[in-house]
Amino acid sequence: MSKKLLYLIVGIMTVMACEKDDFCTENPVTPKLILRFYDDANPQNVKAVQRLSIIGQGITDSLFTNQNIDSISIPLNSAASSTTYILKMNDGNGSTASNQVETVTISYDISDTFISRSCGFKANFENVILTGSGNWIKNITPINTSSLDDQSQAHVQIFH
Amino acid sequence: MCRYFISICLVLGLGLSIQAQRTSEETKKEPNDTMIYKSPYGLRLGIDISKPIKASLDQSYSGFEIVGDYRISKRFFIAAEIGYEEENTVEDYSNSTAKGSYMRVGFNFNSYKNWLDMNNEIFLGMRYGLSFFDQTLNSYTTNITDPDIGIYFPPNTVTTPQTSSLHAHWTEFVVGIKSEVLQNTFIGLSVSYKILVSSKEPENFKTLYAPGFNRIFESGTGFGFNYTVSYLIPFKKK
Numbered sequence: 001m002s003k004k005l006l007y008l009i010v011g012i013m014t015v016m017a018c019e020k021d022d023f024c025t026e027n028p029v030t031p032k033l034i035l036r037f038y039d040d041a042n043p044q045n046v047k048a049v050q051r052l053s054i055i056g057q058g059i060t061d062s063l064f065t066n067q068n069i070d071s072i073s074i075p076l077n078s079a080a081s082s083t084t085y086i087l088k089m090n091d092g093n094g095s096t097a098s099n100q101v102e103t104v105t106i107s108y109d110i111s112d113t114f115i116s117r118s119c120g121f122k123a124n125f126e127n128v129i130l131t132g133s134g135n136w137i138k139n140i141t142p143i144n145t146s147s148l149d150d151q152s153q154a155h156v157q158i159f160h
Numbered sequence: 161m162c163r164y165f166i167s168i169c170l171v172l173g174l175g176l177s178i179q180a181q182r183t184s185e186e187t188k189k190e191p192n193d194t195m196i197y198k199s200p201y202g203l204r205l206g207i208d209i210s211k212p213i214k215a216s217l218d219q220s221y222s223g224f225e226i227v228g229d230y231r232i233s234k235r236f237f238i239a240a241e242i243g244y245e246e247e248n249t250v251e252d253y254s255n256s257t258a259k260g261s262y263m264r265v266g267f268n269f270n271s272y273k274n275w276l277d278m279n280n281e282i283f284l285g286m287r288y289g290l291s292f293f294d295q296t297l298n299s300y301t302t303n304i305t306d307p308d309i310g311i312y313f314p315p316n317t318v319t320t321p322q323t324s325s326l327h328a329h330w331t332e333f334v335v336g337i338k339s340e341v342l343q344n345t346f347i348g349l350s351v352s353y354k355i356l357v358s359s360k361e362p363e364n365f366k367t368l369y370a371p372g373f374n375r376i377f378e379s380g381t382g383f384g385f386n387y388t389v390s391y392l393i394p395f396k397k398k
Contacts, residue, residue, distance in 0.1 A: 003271065024252075029303040056313065063312060075309065078302045079316035112302055112318070114365045116378070120253020120303040123316065 024119035032073040033106065033128065036154035040138040043159060046070045050091040057084035057103075071154065078123035082107040089136055089160075103133040104140075124148075128155065136160055197277040198397040201231045204346065206390020208243070213387075220248035223371075227348075227388050229268060237268040239285060241386075245371035254300040256365070260293020262372025264332060278340070281348075285334035289354065291372045296323040297365050328359035328370040336386070348388040356380035 039047035048070040054063040056077070063074060063085075077083040083106045092098030108125040115122050128145040139159040148155055208225035215222045225243030232238055246259035266287035272280055299319040305311055336350025356376060359367050369375055373382045 024303070028306040030306075032306070059312065061312075063309065075304065075306060075312045077313040078304055079314060083313070110316075112300075112316075112364070115303070117251055117254075117366065117368055120251065121300050123302045123304065 022118050024116070026115065026119050029115055029119045029121075030075070030078060030123045031125065031148040031151055032075050033125070033148055033156065034071065034073045034151070034154045035156050035158050036071045037069075038157055038159050040159040047160065049087075049089045049160065051089060051094060053088040055086050055088075057086060073151075076106060076108065076123075076125050076128075076148075078110060078112075081110060087137070100136040102135045102137050104137070105131045107131075130156055199234075199274070199277070199279055200344070200392060200394040200397050202392050202394040202396070204229050204231075204390045204392040206346070206348075206388045208241070208386050208388050210385060210387035211243070211245070220250070222246045225386075227386070227390060229390075235270045237270070237283070237285075238266075239268045239287070240265045241287075241372075243372060247369050247371075248298075249368045249375075251368070253303050254365075254368075255298045256295055256368055257298060258293050258295045258367070258369040258371060260291060260371045262289060262291035262293075262370075264289040264372060266332070266334075268334070268336075279346075280340060281336075281338040283334070283336055283338065283350075285336075285350075287332035287334060287352070289328075289330045289332055289372055291328045291370050293326055293328075293371050294323055295326055295362055295365075295367060295369075296321050297362070322362075322365070324362035324365075326360045326362060326367055326370075328367065328373060328376075329357045330354045330370075330373055330382070331357060332384070338390075344392040344394065346388075346390045346392065348386065348390065350386045350388075352384040352386070354382040354384060356382070 037047055037049050039045045048068050050068055051066050052069060053065040054072065054074065056063065074085060085104050085106070087102045087104060088099055090099050106128060108128045111124045112121045113124055125148045126146060128148065130140045130142070132140055137158055137160050141157040141159070142155070143157055144150060144155050205226070205228045208227055211223035211225050223243060223245035225241055227241045229237040229239040240263065242261070242263045244261045246257065248255070248257045264287040266285055268283040268285035270281040270283045272282040274280055298321050299317060302316045304313065304315045332352045332354045334350050334352045336348055338346050338348040341347050354373055356373070359370065361367055367376055374384055376382055
């Protein structure tokens with residue numbers, strides 16, 4: 001009887017030792033801000049931005065350059081209470097002279113939430129407010145900016 | 161159908177023949193030997209030497225454990241351990257230190273039938289464990305790693321230590337061996353599997369390590385290892 005019990009306990013321990021514990025399956029842990037671009041003249045329609053480049057202020061690398069897209073997701077700076085991005089677009093002939101530059105400042109309340117041993121801490125961005133410089137972006141409409149936890153749809157609509 | 165019938169007959173027949181063998185063995189049994197070897201009963205005290213060894217190899221760990229057991233019958237021992245441990249847990253996004261004391265109380269069942277006057281054990285045991293400790297979150301970094309863009313802004317690192325007083329209770333299954341290497345001196349080796357019953361968790365963090373429990377896995381389980389040297393103070397022989 002006791003021998004069987006011994007085998008059983010050793011067996012259980014062997015199986016439990018193979019537990020996956022060190023992988024963070026939640027990726028990304030910290031949510032990003034999702035922007036969707038709409039036509040200012042026809043607000044129901046999505047309108048892609050021509051040759052869009054984005055760079056965070058004070059950062060040397062662009063987030064991405066020269067893309068024609070209607071939706072972007074951008075990370076926010078978890079070490080500060082606001083993030084400034086420079087959005088450059090060109091719907092002209094593509095020459096440097098026809099570049100249009102918009103500075104968007106995003107301010108928010110920030111807090112950290114513990115997720116797990118392997119995933120660590122997540123940054124929560126709440127009450128997100130976007131302010132444009134009014135160059136090529138005509139209007140900014142927040143949709144769901146109390147929290148960025150929902151990563152399946154746009155948080156902000158941008159009209160241009 | 162016929163095939164099944166035959167196999168059923170075979171199985172039943174086999175069962176009967178085993179039964180028959182058993183009865184014949186029993187009848188053949190010789191009368192018991194009248195020579196009785198007495199074994200000592202008493203209090204056995206020792207230390208877990210794996211912990212000082214681990215502490216000397218691993219800078220982020222220190223620990224000490226006293227073990228003891230008291231034999232109550234031929235096969236059962238009341239067993240207890242008390243100790244103190246301190247460990248620094250370094251993870252990808254956090255650095256925390258747990259330190260505090262613990263005790264484990266339970267019993268061991270010796271499943272080994274000794275030859276003559278030998279006093280060795282292959283034991284199974286259970287424990288109830290209790291630990292009171294402080295866990296300090298020394299620093300953490302927000303996880304902003306993104307599978308598409310990597311790290312764009314430098315992450316926020318918080319270096320203000322936050323300490324919380326915590327406790328944990330658990331049950332434990334132990335398997336081990338003990339061998340009498342010198343008169344009344346034993347060396348023991350055991351492993352344990354622990355299941356967390358309840359614990360007080362810190363605010364906005366988690367207990368990653370509890371003294372006496374070791375690393376707390378995601379499912380609230382843990383493993384332990386003991387290498388003990390103990391000395392038996394014999395009270396009487398039975």
